[in-house]
Amino acid sequence: MMVAVAAAIASCRLPFQPQAESPAPPETAQPAPPVEPTPATPTNAPAATLPNALVAEWQPLSNVLLAFGSMTITPDQVQWSSGQSSPYQLVGTEGGYLLELEARPSFYDTQNQFIKLMPQADTNGAADSIEVAFYPDASHLQRDEYIMYGSYFAE
Numbered sequence: 335m336m337v338a339v340a341a342a343i344a345s346c347r348l349p350f351q352p353q354a355e356s357p358a359p360p361e362t363a364q365p366a367p368p369v370e371p372t373p374a375t376p377t378n379a380p381a382a383t384l385p386n387a388l389v390a391e392w393q394p395l396s397n398v399l400l401a402f403g404s405m406t407i408t409p410d411q412v413q414w415s416s417g418q419s420s421p422y423q424l425v426g427t428e429g430g431y432l433l434e435l436e437a438r439p440s441f442y443d444t445q446n447q448f449i450k451l452m453p454q455a456d457t458n459g460a461a462d463s464i465e466v467a468f469y470p471d472a473s474h475l476q477r478d479e480y481i482m483y484g485s486y487f488a489e
Contacts, residue, residue, distance in 0.1 A: 382424045383409060384431055387461045388451060395463065396484030402441060405466070405486055412449070414439070430467075432475075444481055447471050454485075463487045 384407065391406045399405075403415030412435065413419035420437035430452035438445040448469040453461035464487075467480035474481065 382427070384424060384451075385453075385461075388431065388453060388464065390488055392464055392486030393489055394484065395487045398482055399466075399484040399486065407451075430465075441468065441482060444470055446481075448475050450480075461488065 389407050389409055391404050393404050394400050394402065401416065402418065406413045406415075411419060411421050412433065418439035418441070420435040420439050422433040422435050424431060425434045425448075426432035430450045432448060432450050434448055435446060438447050440446070446468045448471075450467040450469070452465040452467070454463045454465060456462040463485055465483070465485050468482040469475040469480050
């Protein structure tokens, strides 16, 4: 019986025929489009700016900030009523708005390179107060070691 099954299977097989390699489709001779270099910085990218709600005059709420008076934020500068002021660059938005102060204003005899603005919203979603952390340099900022922290409120 095994012989009959083997003979039946053998008769069903097709004879071995080597397949010829199929030729590759002809390549089209179209030139590749020219590659233009990507600019290092996009020329039409808008500069990062603070939300309009933060561009305002803020009154000190914390005792540590009373000596410096009100803080006025404009689209390009921060100024305290005690006389310190600085142009700034918005350099980050993680956990608040990180400003690099170009003039490094001095508070309590310590220069501050960065401040982080952390708006606090009311029940309507409007920023009615703002917490501010002061950092003397990038190393303190990386470790999130602020040297002064306080709150301001909007009038």
